[in-house]
Amino acid sequence: MKNTLFDFISKYVSLTEDEKNAILSLDLFRSVKKGTALLKEGQKSQDSYFVLKGCIRIYYIIDGEEKTTAFYTEMDALTPHCVINKAPSEYFISCVEDSILTVSNSDMEAEINSKFPKFEIMCRKLSEELLAKQQMDFDEFKTSSPEQRYLNLIQKRPDLIQRVPQHQLASYLGIKPQSLSRLRARILGK
Amino acid sequence: MKNTLFDFISKYVSLTEDEKNAILSLDLFRSVKKGTALLKEGQKSQDSYFVLKGCIRIYYIIDGEEKTTAFYTEMDALTPHCVINKAPSEYFISCVEDSILTVSNSDMEAEINSKFPKFEIMCRKLSEELLAKQQMDFDEFKTSSPEQRYLNLIQKRPDLIQRVPQHQLASYLGIKPQSLSRLRARILGK
DNA sequence: ATCATTTCTTAACTTAAGTGAACGATTTTA
DNA sequence: TAAAATCGTTCACTTAAGTTAAGAAATGAT
Structure with missing residues (x-):
């Protein structure tokens, strides 16, 4: 440690x-x-x-x-x-x-x-460094749709999707848990 | 200066x-x-x-x-x-x-x-200080709808609405210029 | 191990944002 | 000053997120 x-x-x-x-x-x-x-x-x-x-x-x-x-x-x-x-x-x-x-x-x-x-x-x-990083994250959030943000998260912090409950991830992505569920189903169907 | x-x-x-x-x-x-x-x-x-x-x-x-x-x-x-x-x-x-x-x-x-x-x-x-402020702004953005974000902007940075073109404001709020126009019309009608 | 709670998904319906196009109004620039 | 480009609004249509509700699955507690 x-x-x-x-x-x-x-x-x-x-x-x-x-x-x-x-x-x-x-x-x-x-x-x-x-x-x-x-x-x-x-x-x-x-x-x-x-x-x-x-x-x-x-x-x-x-x-x-x-x-x-x-x-x-x-x-x-x-x-x-x-x-x-x-x-x-x-x-x-x-x-x-x-x-x-x-x-x-x-x-x-x-x-x-x-x-x-x-x-x-x-x-x-x-x-x-944190400020600059935070700024980039915010910019990315602003310029993306919820679906893009989710796909992005899979790339950048794949561990989070495993270790964190969906409903917490949802608000982190700026949407409701039901929308995240639907969005995931939509992506799978592609 | x-x-x-x-x-x-x-x-x-x-x-x-x-x-x-x-x-x-x-x-x-x-x-x-x-x-x-x-x-x-x-x-x-x-x-x-x-x-x-x-x-x-x-x-x-x-x-x-x-x-x-x-x-x-x-x-x-x-x-x-x-x-x-x-x-x-x-x-x-x-x-x-x-x-x-x-x-x-x-x-x-x-x-x-x-x-x-x-x-x-x-x-x-x-x-x-900037990092903390930026974090609060990001949190507010994540937890608000476009309409709430616009109303918020009127409170917090009223000058921006005057001095900046609408289409630049729109992407700043995470939406398209047409949506900002519509959203403004919707608010006026209340 | 069972019951209770929380979490996730699905569905039908509503609301709002995205899209493409048209139209003045404003601003730029030639 | 006239033509061109940019900007803001509106409209009809499409797509996706919010809402409400129900039920299945997973988790936690006794």
């Missing part, structure tokens, strides 16, 4: 042993059971997550219905909106599978950042 | 006169005419933009059709995807109106960042 984390970090900066130990001393690793709520609507939180193993998702409850908008799997990092803008969360975060995560709060990050400027650089690079 | 830039920066870090002068010495300000192409599909570029006045947009050409996915107006910052991943651009960037921008390239930013660590912090904060 440690290696997964350091492999990830090494994509952005190279760490000395001292720096690695500083991170390990923070005791970031957490095991969480499927279904565990990591964040609820209305809560304030300081915690950011990094997925070492498993899957977590963001969902809203709108008119009593769950709307899943994002999945985070191995090597994905997530800083919730409420951590950035210091307001109560508008969404829920929950464990889709039994998972192993790192959980770090803003204070810890600020401390590490001031001790090792290298982390500041890593965070900037990571944010920039 | 200088003030607009420094007002923006002051949201993230406070600058000394020396630092301000270092920025001004970079000679970042550019006036661009409506319709000017800032970036074309297939091009590589190092340039990031900040809009002081005016409006620029990102668009793709897919099956011969323009698909506009983003508008940047006063106080918006844009680092194109191709700058981050050092690959040829998949999209175009063009001026919607006569505009005043700052244009900075990666080398200049790297130099300033190494000279003044404060900029590194600003860039990280800015990226994190």
